[in-house]
Amino acid sequence: xxxxxxxxxxxxxxxxxxxxxxxxxxxxxxxxxxxxxxxxxxxxxxxxxxxxxxxxxxxxxxxxxxxxxxxxxxxxxxxxxxxxxxxxxxxxxxxxxxxxxxxxxxxxxxxxxxxxxxxxxxxxxxxxxxxxxxxxxxxxxxxxxxxxxxxxxxxxxxxxxxxxxxxxxxxxxxxxxxxxxxxxxxxxxxxxxxxxxxxxxxxxxxxxxxxxxxxxxxxxxxxxxxxxxxxxxxxxxxxxxxxxxxxxxxxxxxxxxxxxxxxxxxxxxxxxxxxxxxxxxxxxxxxxxxxxxxxxxxxxxxxxxxxxxxxxxxxxxxxxxxxxxxxxxxxxxxxxxxxxxxxxxxxxxxxxxxxxxxxxxxxxxxxxxxxxxxxxxxxxxxxxxxxxxxxxxxxxxxxxxxxxxxxxxxxxxxxxxxxxxxxxxxxxxxxxxxxxxxxxxxxxxxxxxxxxxxxxx
Numbered sequence: 001x002x003x004x005x006x007x008x009x010x011x012x013x014x015x016x017x018x019x020x021x022x023x024x025x026x027x028x029x030x031x032x033x034x035x036x037x038x039x040x041x042x043x044x045x046x047x048x049x050x051x052x053x054x055x056x057x058x059x060x061x062x063x064x065x066x067x068x069x070x071x072x073x074x075x076x077x078x079x080x081x082x083x084x085x086x087x088x089x090x091x092x093x094x095x096x097x098x099x100x101x102x103x104x105x106x107x108x109x110x111x112x113x114x115x116x117x118x119x120x121x122x123x124x125x126x127x128x129x130x131x132x133x134x135x136x137x138x139x140x141x142x143x144x145x146x147x148x149x150x151x152x153x154x155x156x157x158x159x160x161x162x163x164x165x166x167x168x169x170x171x172x173x174x175x176x177x178x179x180x181x182x183x184x185x186x187x188x189x190x191x192x193x194x195x196x197x198x199x200x201x202x203x204x205x206x207x208x209x210x211x212x213x214x215x216x217x218x219x220x221x222x223x224x225x226x227x228x229x230x231x232x233x234x235x236x237x238x239x240x241x242x243x244x245x246x247x248x249x250x251x252x253x254x255x256x257x258x259x260x261x262x263x264x265x266x267x268x269x270x271x272x273x274x275x276x277x278x279x280x281x282x283x284x285x286x287x288x289x290x291x292x293x294x295x296x297x298x299x300x301x302x303x304x305x306x307x308x309x310x311x312x313x314x315x316x317x318x319x320x321x322x323x324x325x326x327x328x329x330x331x332x333x334x335x336x337x338x339x340x341x342x343x344x345x346x347x348x349x350x351x352x353x354x355x356x357x358x359x360x361x362x363x364x365x366x367x368x369x370x371x372x373x374x375x376x377x378x379x380x381x382x383x384x385x386x387x388x389x390x391x392x393x394x395x396x397x398x399x400x401x402x403x404x405x406x407x408x409x410x411x412x413x414x415x416x417x418x419x420x421x422x423x424x425x426x427x428x429x430x431x432x433x434x435x436x437x438x439x440x441x442x443x444x445x446x447x448x449x450x451x452x453x454x455x456x457x
Contacts, residue, residue: 023068024068024073025068025072025073025076025077026073027050029083029096033083033100033107036081037122040122041125043081044124045081046079046080046123046124046129047083047122048081048145048148049084049085049121050067050082050117051085051108051113051118051119051120053088056116058135059116059117062135062141066136071138071142072138072142075145079145080121080145107120114183115183117133118132118133121145121148127156130148130154130155130156131155132182153174155179155182158171158174158178162175162191169195169199172191175191176188176191176192179191189220196223197223205232205233208229208230208233209240209241211248214244218245221263224259226267226296231263234256234259235256241255242254242256261304261305264305269289269293269305270309272289279313279316279317282317286310289306307329307330310326311326314326320364320366321369323360324360324369327356336349336350336353336379336383337383349383350379350381350383350384350389351380353380354380354391357374357376357395361452362452362453370402373399374399377392377395377396378396380395381396390432390434391434393412393413393419394413394416397410397416398441400412401445401451406448410445410446413445417432417438417439419432420432420434420435
């Protein structure tokens with residue numbers, strides 16, 4: 001009789017509370033995890049669990065701006081029994097939070113909570129059916145919750161169906177996208193490989209050209225080889241592919257060419273340089289690689305891809321002498337210009353010079369090479385006068401310091417801070433965004449401490 005009376009109490013309790021709290025999600029605080037599941041089964045209602053931490057900024061955003069939204073509150077209070085589970089522990093936790101410590105840690109471990117906020121959705125039987133992560137706006141949050149109620153959209157229901165071999169191919173792309181969103185990359189890769197080899201590869205070129213199929217392969221280009229029908233499509237009819245992709249996102253301009261480059265780089269360059277993450281040879285036959293690319297594709301691809309491949313290779317094996325030699329050849333072939341993009345990079349010539357100089361500062365101790373890096377650092381600053389990027393001065397200061405010019409290095413870093421602060425004041429701020437970081441660098445210089453990490457210690 002007592003247990004029946006208790007069940008009636010916990011079943012009926014939220015009805016009046018819901019009526020009073022339609023302007024925010026009503027989170028149960030009186031019940032244990034086992035009691036929540038018992039209540040859900042008795043009422044035949046789903047459970048929503050908000051996993052959060054006291055230090056989590058996005059969690060605070062959800063509390064402030066989303067859980068208090070009228071539409072969100074109405075949807076959740078109508079369809080879910082909702083609870084909040086604090087993943088961390090603090091000295092100010094109240095008795096209710098402390099009473100949940102054991103269950104909170106169990107939920108975190110069992111359901112692999114690795115980012116916050118995480119949202120868990122359980123069916124009335126207590127089975128996890130759906131999951132979400134990150135801060136979401138009200139519309140997206142309601143959509144997530146609505147999917148948790150729909151067997152056709154529930155992630156774990158779909159996943160179990162797939163693992164049992166009962167899923168149709170046309171439902172796999174949605175499951176793959178959900179797996180990626182939830183950080184289940186290994187599972188996404190497994191399903192994508194199945195989908196690609198048992199369905200995607202059997203489509204006609206016309207079918208492959210659909211927007212949905214193109215969007216799938218964008219995420220899993222690593223599954224494509226030059227022998228695939230899709231590669232032939234994108235290599236032979238790249239303009240058509242670009243046009244379809246750009247219809248939804250203009251950033252896909254030139255997508256087909258980038259895709260072809262990625263496949264060539266994977267098959268004709270990387271596969272000839274590395275095996276099991278280790279170099280096949282410390283002296284690659286670049287001429288042979290170039291010849292193969294020219295024969296199979298075009299020498300234009302070799303001209304574009306090989307210099308960057310050489311730079312990447314020599315950086316990884318820490319052959320800085322060869323690294324510098326290759327970069328000097330790039331500069332000779334495509335002299336950096338003011339506002340130029342001779343290297344074909346997103347951020348332009350000055351940034352490429354600075355990045356190369358910074359890479360050498362971090363990794364190299366050869367003074368001859370460091371002086372060459374300092375030369376490129378100065379050039380990056382000159383290319384953007386009279387308003388160069390503040391980070392270029394930091395690169396120069398660190399190179400001067402590593403070369404032993406301590407006073408000049410400190411003066412250069414102080415100049416970077418001064419310029420950064422001047423620009424910040426124009427926007428009503430006292431200090432620039434690099435103020436603390438660069439002051440910390442100056443302090444190290446004054447104490448004659450390294451401003452770089454020794455990778456070999």
